[in-house]
Amino acid sequence: MYQSFQEIIEIEKNTGKSFWEIIRDNDCREMEITEEEAFLRMRGMYEAMQSADEAYEPNLTSTSGLVGGDGEKAANARRRGTMLCGSFLGLVMEKAIKMGESNACMKRIVAAPTAGSCGVLPAVFLSLEQDKGYSREEMVKALYVSAGIGGIIAQRASVSGAAGGCQAEIGAASAMAAGGVAFLLGGDTEAIAHAAALAMKNLLGLACDPVAGLVEVPCVKRNVIGAVNALTSADLSNAGIRSKIPPDEVFDAMRSVGRILPEDLKETGKGGLAATPTGIAFRENLKSF
Template sequence: MYNFKTVAELIELAEKNEVSLAQIVIRREMELAEQTEAQVRAKMISSLEVMRAAIKKGLQEDISSMSGLTGGDARRIEKARLAGKTVVGDLFSRALANTLAVSEVNAAMGKIVAAPTAGSCGILPGSLLTIADHNNCTQTEIVDALFVAAGFGVIIAQQASVSGAAGGCQAECGSASSMAAAAISYLLGGDNKAITSAAAIALKNILGLVCDPVAGLVEVPCIKRNAIGTSNALTSAELALAGVESLIPADEVIVAMKKVGDALPCELKETSLGGLATTPTGCKIKSQLRQNSLKTERNE
């Protein structure tokens, strides 16, 4: 009864039932999971707690990935922010630090929420929770916004993909950025038109982004692309809430993303056979990591 596959269907259901987009997504989950609203909300609260814990861990602990390629950048951004050394302002800088914190926890094999994937896990919590805390939003309001993000994630997954291997990084960081933009717009009181425009603008802005992880690891350039995804989400929400509309409807943008992903060569879809992965430095890093791995195996 509350199933939807497109943004247009989601909005139609909300308007027909005279409820919010969040409530439609909640009712869909209740039907699929055969659970009460309280149970469904409890699960999302649990996810929210994991997101907050990942931010805290990434900012307070000295963590690094197993490869040694990444770690500590979130704390560097936070240190600069606290010292007032920011180009983009305190709020924006805080969002970037929070985003990198979650992404670095993921690279260090810590606990995160894949939203929608592990490789793009920093964007939604980094942007949404920063804005929510800045505006003193309640837990209920944040949870509702997360359900809106989930709804758009479901739609993108059904019409296109959220997999880097299938559609490039546009399907991961692009989708996460679109979900975050929609959630932020909803959280700050945007109407359905603003929410869908924010989602569409965010996805348009990262259309065609390739997936080219150095040495096959979800670290370089993935973590910094999470920061760009957060920047994009905040920009898109800002535009949409000011009344800037996406001339291309969200559903058409999603389908376009699918077509672009299908057109990308396999070298640019998580195979590490193109892009930054095949630069001289990228190849050197891969070779060095392989040598380190062989040494470890011999010692064992």
Template sequence: MISYHSIEDIVNLCNENNMSFWQVILRADASERMAAEDASFAAMRDMYRAMKRADAEYDKTLKSPSGLSGGDGEKMRKYNKDGKNLCGPFMGLAMEKAIKMGESNACMKRIVAAPTAGSCGVIPAVFLAYEECFNVPEDKIVKAMFVSAGVGAVIAENASIAGASGGCQAEIGSASAMAAAGLAYLEGGDAECISNAMAFALKNMLGLTCDPVCGLVEVPCIKRNSAGAVNAISSAQMAMAGIRSAITPDEVIDSMRRIGNELPACLKETGEGGLAVTPSALKIKERLN
């Protein structure tokens, strides 16, 4: 039985068994669920296709019940289409898809929590944009999903993926780290490269507060999904260039846990601090009440 509790465990299992990162996670998942590996792979493919459907069903005309979100994904699409993209077609498309998914969540559309509803846009944005821009087989993306899942499982076990306990670093930060790892795999990175991509992405998000305006998963959450996707792409590119993190991946995760524990309650999803108590936010709250 293959099992892991740290990023180091996964890297060691890759080296000891001459397996890819995704294969270690697949085998562990199949063993834990007492299912065939083919069944585990099919279940992950279904998850990815659910992300695809959620992206395809984005409705630019919808507004959230609060009126705080809706339509910005369409603005990004038009900006990209008009050739004004500042950062290239792949990153621009990922930004667009991340906002669309976040808006769909706010508008009560079906999404995939990856790893949470509040961070649902990061992973699908990166992977869907990658498949579209680089024309890779769907099975390759599904393998990247396993890479992301393995990273997410380690973060969940050793730190947190919940804003209420760890701040937004635990949600957008975790999603960005998961996406960066999967993207490094897609670009041909080995287990060491994948783990460094994850480390860069999570380090960049350390200390990120969860301060939703009116307690809604809209402001600033939706735009943070876009930032998380961009962070994942830049982190994967650094790792693919051969840059290595001075802090080990598992120590980065440990640091996120410590920082999350030290954050005051007002910065952990309560809507009682940070952006949630600015004059602009208080005006929105007064309007909604």
């Protein structure tokens, strides 16, 4: 597992291999499998995301009653053309909510990197393939890039809301998706690293404050901001904009912020939105079930 973006940048310079190939080769070594087997394995992961998206049930609600049906509302608004963000971003928003709702309703999803942030990567990648015409092979390569970024974040910081707040879940997923999109836009490892850094900087310090301790409110809707943030960050990187703080230092800062966040804002369901009068009322009502 690679410890830094700088390490991968150096490998790219020395070997001429792209980010995704470097991560695939590492996967082959760790799993003791061939390149073909590794690629098929990652393709299977991507297709599981697609299957989860297709299996969304608009009439299904979570046991708590807090989640369900909003993905279909977003889809209807997109079809009517009433979203100011336009059709493509509308599609991304719709898919992000649908995947988050499916998770809350106990359907099969792909944790990327966690179940609570499972909507970010699929929303971005599936929408790009569907609307922008990227090939399945390109999407699998982009997923390798995202996996590599997730590995670096896990090594330098955390992908656990309980350890680092929601910056470690939605923030990490957004950074992973941003880097994958930067790759699809033709970016080299430097561009990929800065897209990930720009995405994380926007969500640095994000609290993890699940109402009633459930991965539902505000988790599902945060997948939307993570997905849209990934796209804007990739666009900035593609335009040549760079993070003034080096990418590896950004994720070191993420680790530091996670350590100093109060426990009430790290998945305990005690602070933030969970501590509002309405949040407390939801929690008390659920106790009666």
